[in-house]
Amino acid sequence: MQIVKFYHVEGVLRLKLDTLEDLWTVQRIVFPNDLVKSKSLRKFKANESDTGELKEVIITLRVEKTELDKNASRLRIMGKIVEGKPEQYIKLNSYHTLNIAPLDTLDIIKPEWPDYIVDVVKNAVGDTKKPRLGIIVVDDEKALPAYLLGYGVEFRNEIYSNLSKRMTQKDFQEQQKKFYENIINIIKGMDVDNVIVAGPGFTKDDIKAYAESKQEKIGKNVIYKQASNAERSGVYEIIRSPEVESLLHDEHIRKEFAIMEEFLKGLSTGTSKYGIENVRNAIEDYMCKTVIVNDSALGNPEVQKILAKAESMHIPIEIFNSADEVGTQLSGFKDIASIG
16 A cells, blocks of 8 residues: 555545555545545446446545455445546436455545544555565475565565586585575575465475474474475465465454453453443543554544544554454454553
8 A cells, every 4th residue: 555645634645555455444444424536437328218338437425335345356435426527427416336446546535634544544554565474485496585565575586406416416415405504594584474485396395304403493483385386476376375364364463462362351450441431431530551442433423532532642542453353352342442
């Protein structure tokens, strides 16, 4: 995700989206009565007998609801048209759905932008640039390291084994050892918690066995998987695997679990509160160090008042994904809580 422009006085934030996660971020920050402007297609009929023709238009909607379709990688933003161009293809106050997808650009217009909402966007932009997973595809000839970033894949230089069948057995083993050492050093140097080493044949298994025999302290969670080749297509093959989705999900919610655990401990001592009224009182009584809230509750006006109060008092606000396990747990505590 990229912030193209932010006109704070006018309340206009223009975003360029990159991934499915960016669509989820937009859904978290777009509320009923916000305005959203983007390109769209609308059927235009020249007359009653005309079957209609799809025309590209730029439409501004007053939002009524949003729906995220993960399978289609689409965020549907539904509402009434308040403005559009070309005007001949637009009918004001009629209902329309903007189908927002990765690579689209849109404007989100609010009367005001609370800092905690701006932080959601800034964190998403930061996550886009941050390495999330290290991947090395390897065979007996070479290794190709790569990073999975929020916006895509960043490939690094290939490492060659320089092995040859014409080598003596001793030279072959020495060169093979250097190759494995190079790969292990690359893994150690990757700025991520999880690294997947994958490839065809037994090279990946030999690297694992070598690292274990040397009792190398790699300091990362290394997963060894099968891949059809050690090319770029092998990296994309790994990225599409269920294991990668699970790894990224686990990494995302680790922080939320720690916060939830702190909240649950506070329930036994009375320092944690939940529900709108109790959290409001905790803030007013200076008994709140952190507010936690589900993203599904961000559009609630009463919740917005509480968060505005917390923000004015410089109390940290942590926003959970209501669809995650921790968010589901928080929903049992009325979607909003405080830690004292």
